[in-house]
Amino acid sequence: MPDFTPTTDLSDAWPQAQVAAPVFRDFGGRVRFQGEAVTLRVSDNNPLVRQTLQTPGEGRVLVVDGGGSLNCALLGGNLGIFGVENGWAGVIVHGCVRDTAELRGLDLGIRALAAHPRRSGKREEGERDVPLTFAGVTVRPGDRVVADEDGWLVLGADLVPEPKL
Template sequence: MTLLPSTDLPTQDLPTTDLSDVHPQARVLAPVFTEYGGRPRFVGAAVTLRVQDHNPLVRAELETPGEGRVLVVDGGGSLNCALLGGLLGELAVENGWAGVIVHGCVRDTAELRRLNLGVRALVPHPRKSGKQVQGERGVPVTFAGVTIQPGDMMYADEDGILVLPAISE
């Protein structure tokens, strides 16, 4: 359970609506994302990627231990292809990721809905991505009106996606 310095409330147990009320400094992503995973509520520290129409970095990250974190993929809002599908979703579950947020497209949505994984994306797309290894990892990403830093805490539920700054210990 994560405790924020300004309150004694356990943030993992609060819906985004309550978190928004308790933490007015919280950043809220514009409501442009659709739920595709089998876990509508998820929380975790952000791991960030910036990629464009190629997903090998997404695969490489999901092959590592997720430890309950959330992979935040800035695909530039591209509607050209999917950056995540059923196979990568299964890989995420096997490796302990809480969720994946894609500023772009996903595919195999019926498969994603059966997984114990939070998945948010703009829209589905049947085309697979390119396989060139390109992009950046561990960089601030900006989309949906919010900048997300690596390590920021991501909270997603049926009411939206909220971001709180990482807590230094």
């Protein structure tokens, strides 16, 4: 990825950057990704995730707060394909994903708590473009999210764009 600054360097340069707790696993084919955050809050239902990934991603990162639920998957192979086709850089799910072999083959960054074989519900409910707080970070729409082999962090709007180190 061009002009990618590792999370370790960003954390050193900006101690005020928020670093997510190391509870997320890497499920996507792209380990390093970054972009402006688009936020969703859902509860065991993924129609808003689908609808969002079907829109132009423009290199952004979709951050989904599923409340840390381990009841079902909020993202699977079909939605991952939408993410790739529509230009999303990555998806971070505070919850579960499924179709992990398929996700691993996609050029999309994907972080989640765990894998789960059960699909989510299909009720169209949730919130979009709201601040999300989980795993020790608060992600606001427009914040820069950066992920790599060492974890992921959030740079608030006052810290964007990233520094040239």
